[in-house]
Amino acid sequence: MGGQRQRIPGSVIHPPAVDAARWPAVAHRPGPSRSRDALARSLVRRALDRLPLRVRYGTGPVRGTTGPLLEIADPETFVRRVRRDGLVGFGESYLAHEWDAVDLVGVLTVFAAHADRIVPRWAQRLRGAWAPRRPAGQHHTPEAAPKHVHHHYDLSNELFGLFLDPTLSYSAALFSHLPATWDDLAAAQARKIDRLLDLAGVGPGTRLLDIGTGWGALALRAALRGARVVTVTLSEEQRRLAARRALRDGLTDRITLLLRDYRELEGRYDAIVSVEMIEAIGAAYWPRYFGTLQELLAPGGRIALQAITMPHDRMLATRHTYTWMQKYIFPGGFLPSVTALEQCAARHTRLRVARRDAYGDHYAQTLRLWRERFTARDAEVAALGFDTTFRRMWTFYLAYSEAGFRARYLDVQQILLQEADR
Known part of the structure; x- marks a missing residue:
C-alpha cells in the first residue's frame, strides 16, 4: 500500500446531504476550540498510533505498516467530534462520511480488541468526568420500555425481512460448521431454538412462557412440539406478524400472544425461555427481572436464557457511560457480564446457573451474513423510505456488533437457570 492512495468503493468527493431535522447531531459539525482541539x-493520533492500523489523515501519507486502513477524510471535524462526545462522536463521524474503511469490520475489530489501549490509563480513571452520561430517558422504566422497543423493533417488518432468514430470527444462530453461508442460516436458527427448548425441557403439554416474542419463531417451534405457549412483546409490529404466522401454521390454539410488559405477567409456567432480552432492560432492573422469572416458574421448572455478555471489568468500567449503540440503536440497553448475572440471581432469588454454553464465534458469522444481505439489498431498503444516513447507520451497527464478537470483546451464552434446593 505504501503512501499510495486507496480508493474506498462507493466513496464520493461530496458526501450526501444529511437531514438535519432527523439527524441533528450528525449534521451539526462541532465548532473549534483551539486549546482543546490541540x-x-x-x-487521538497517539491512540491510533498504538493500534495495529494503517491510518490516513486527509490526503496525507499512510501512517503505520500493518492492519486495515482507516481513512479519515476530515481530520479536524473527526477530532472535534471525538473530543466532544467520545465514542458516540466516533460513530457520528462515520455517519457524516468524515471517515471510512474498505474493511470496516476489520477496523472496528481492532478497536474492540484493544479497547483498553485506546484511552490512556490516566484518562480511564477519570472516565466519569469526560465520558457522556446516559440521559434520564434512557432508563428502562415501565413507561419508557414501550418507546425503546418501538424505536428499534417497530421500524418496519419489511425492513427486517430484507436481511433476516425466512424464520425471521433476530438473534445468534448456531451453525453446524464455520465459516457459514447464507444457505446455512435458517437451519442454524432452528438449531439454536431447538437447543434452548431442549435446555428448558419443552415438550408435549409444557406450559411455556416466551419473554420477547420477536416475530414468533420460537413460539411456533415450541407449539409444534406440543407445548402451550404464552409469548409476550411490547412491539405491536412484531405481535401482528407473529399472529399471522401462527394462523398460517394452524397453531393459534396453542399460542397466546400478549402485548405486555414482562413485569405485568401472572401465572405459573413449567418452562420460561427468553432470547437476548435481558440486554434491553438495564442493570437497575435485573433484580426485578430475575425476581419475576422466579415468581412465574412452577416448582421444578426450568429457565433457558440466551444473553449477549461482555467481560466483567469492562462492564463495570462502562456501566454509566452513554454509548453510540444506546443513542441510535437500542435505547436503554446495557450488556451484562456472566459474573453480574450469576451474582444478581444469587442475591435476589433462589435461581442458580445450572449450565452455561458460550458460542460467540457463531454470532460473528450471523452478523456477517445479516450485514452482507443488508448492504446487498440497499436499493430495496431505500425503497422502503430509509434515507442514506439510516442505511449507513445500520451498516455501522451490524459491523460494530460483528467486530465485538470477532474480537471476543462480546460473547453470547445459553444459560439454564433452576431453583436451588430450599
Missing part, C-alpha cells in the same frame, strides 16, 4: 488531536 490536546484532542494529540491524544
Whole structure:
C-alpha cells in the first residue's frame, strides 16, 4: 500500500446531504476550540498510533505498516467530534462520511480488541468526568420500555425481512460448521431454538412462557412440539406478524400472544425461555427481572436464557457511560457480564446457573451474513423510505456488533437457570 492512495468503493468527493431535522447531531459539525482541539488531536493520533492500523489523515501519507486502513477524510471535524462526545462522536463521524474503511469490520475489530489501549490509563480513571452520561430517558422504566422497543423493533417488518432468514430470527444462530453461508442460516436458527427448548425441557403439554416474542419463531417451534405457549412483546409490529404466522401454521390454539410488559405477567409456567432480552432492560432492573422469572416458574421448572455478555471489568468500567449503540440503536440497553448475572440471581432469588454454553464465534458469522444481505439489498431498503444516513447507520451497527464478537470483546451464552434446593 505504501503512501499510495486507496480508493474506498462507493466513496464520493461530496458526501450526501444529511437531514438535519432527523439527524441533528450528525449534521451539526462541532465548532473549534483551539486549546482543546490541540490536546484532542494529540491524544487521538497517539491512540491510533498504538493500534495495529494503517491510518490516513486527509490526503496525507499512510501512517503505520500493518492492519486495515482507516481513512479519515476530515481530520479536524473527526477530532472535534471525538473530543466532544467520545465514542458516540466516533460513530457520528462515520455517519457524516468524515471517515471510512474498505474493511470496516476489520477496523472496528481492532478497536474492540484493544479497547483498553485506546484511552490512556490516566484518562480511564477519570472516565466519569469526560465520558457522556446516559440521559434520564434512557432508563428502562415501565413507561419508557414501550418507546425503546418501538424505536428499534417497530421500524418496519419489511425492513427486517430484507436481511433476516425466512424464520425471521433476530438473534445468534448456531451453525453446524464455520465459516457459514447464507444457505446455512435458517437451519442454524432452528438449531439454536431447538437447543434452548431442549435446555428448558419443552415438550408435549409444557406450559411455556416466551419473554420477547420477536416475530414468533420460537413460539411456533415450541407449539409444534406440543407445548402451550404464552409469548409476550411490547412491539405491536412484531405481535401482528407473529399472529399471522401462527394462523398460517394452524397453531393459534396453542399460542397466546400478549402485548405486555414482562413485569405485568401472572401465572405459573413449567418452562420460561427468553432470547437476548435481558440486554434491553438495564442493570437497575435485573433484580426485578430475575425476581419475576422466579415468581412465574412452577416448582421444578426450568429457565433457558440466551444473553449477549461482555467481560466483567469492562462492564463495570462502562456501566454509566452513554454509548453510540444506546443513542441510535437500542435505547436503554446495557450488556451484562456472566459474573453480574450469576451474582444478581444469587442475591435476589433462589435461581442458580445450572449450565452455561458460550458460542460467540457463531454470532460473528450471523452478523456477517445479516450485514452482507443488508448492504446487498440497499436499493430495496431505500425503497422502503430509509434515507442514506439510516442505511449507513445500520451498516455501522451490524459491523460494530460483528467486530465485538470477532474480537471476543462480546460473547453470547445459553444459560439454564433452576431453583436451588430450599
